[in-house]
Amino acid sequence: MISNKNILVAGAGGFIGGHLTKYLLENSNNVTAVDIKPLEFWFQLNGNANNISLDLKKKDNCDQVTKNIDFVFNMACNMGGMGFIENNKAMCMLSVLINTHLLESCLKNKVKKYFFSSSACAYNKDLQNKSFISGLKEEDAYPANPEDGYGWEKLFSERMCRHFYEDFKLEVRIARYHNVYGPYGTFDGGREKAPAALCRKIALAKINKYDSIDIWGDGSQTRSFLYIDDCIEGTVRLFNSNFTEPLNIGSDEQVSINQMADIIEKISKINILKRKYLLEAPQGVKGRSSNNEKALQILQWKYNTKLKDGLEKTYQWIFEQLTNNKSNTKKFTKSTI
DSSP states (O other): OOOSOEEEEETTTSHHHHHHHHHHHHTTOEEEEEESSOGGGOSOOOTTSEEEEOOTTSHHHHHHHTTTOSEEEEOOOOOOSHHHHHHOHHHHHTTHHHHHHHHHHHHHTTOSEEEEEEEGGGSOGGGOSSSSOOOBOGGGGOSOOOOTTHHHHHHHHHHHHHHHHHHHOOEEEEEEEOOEEOSSSOOSSSOOOHHHHHHHHHHHHHHHTOSEEEEETTSOOEEEOEEHHHHHHHHHHHHHSSOOSEEEEOOOOEEEHHHHHHHHHHHHTOOOOEEEEETTSOOOOSBOOBOOHHHHHHHOOOOOOOHHHHHHHHHHHHHHHHHHTGGGGGGSOSSOO
16 A cells, blocks of 8 residues: 655646546555546646646656656556557657656656556567467567557656666666556547447447447557456556556457457347458457566566456446437447547
8 A cells, every 4th residue: 555645747637647546546546647638638737736738748748747746646648458559659759758857857756666557569570470469478578579669668767767777776667568457537539448448339239229340450568468357456566566667557358349349239138249340450469478477576466357347337437428428329430530
């Protein structure tokens, strides 16, 4: 547990950042929550936090929000699902400024500990060329060949954290997240990830009586997906540990996109839908999963939420968002933009 600390959450208006802010507030911390988005566009707005809309790519802003702060959680980056990542590489790379400036400001303002949210996109693509691969181990990030743009930014920022620890003794913790999903995240517009996208498509098929959905690729590409509650627990355990190297926070329950669609169809109690495979759409690597041996050894942590259970909660939340705005359901797309 982290309690009675002054904490900055960068990217607090995002999916993981919003859930983390809520957790920290529930444990009696004073939280400064910062995101570049206007407050009305935050996924969760926790009233007990000091909520600020600010661009942390600017060094002066980082200096400002790290004053009198004990711990920094950097969850901020410009990212989304595979469609966004593959089409906005420069925008993804610019997030390196947030990490760099926050690290500098932490030294200036004597912050005690710094957390960086990295990604499985930092892993070598050559190890992910087929479906249902073995779980990626932390050392598999090198030799370096991450996903272009977003993956390179994450890998570079990991190294920056490492060297701030080595050269300046700033305590750093680095998590490599593997496809985190759950309620209170984006599910439309191009930044959503596969679980939310499929939940939306199948929910809309049920609401509007569609008989088919679009699938990016041929559906054989595989991933493992981590439910948000497990992500927050793993994050806190890592932060409280003495481990300073990048560590997987993920699930090893690997499924294909087709298999995940099957699960969500059963949850929705809809008749089996036809699937239109968009073979030219962005797909990312062919297969990816997390090896959690080191997390179990170091943190005594492993995920608890089975994919089916997490998808059921996610689907029900997205279905409610769509039906609560029933007059506007037609505006949501059948396929990810």
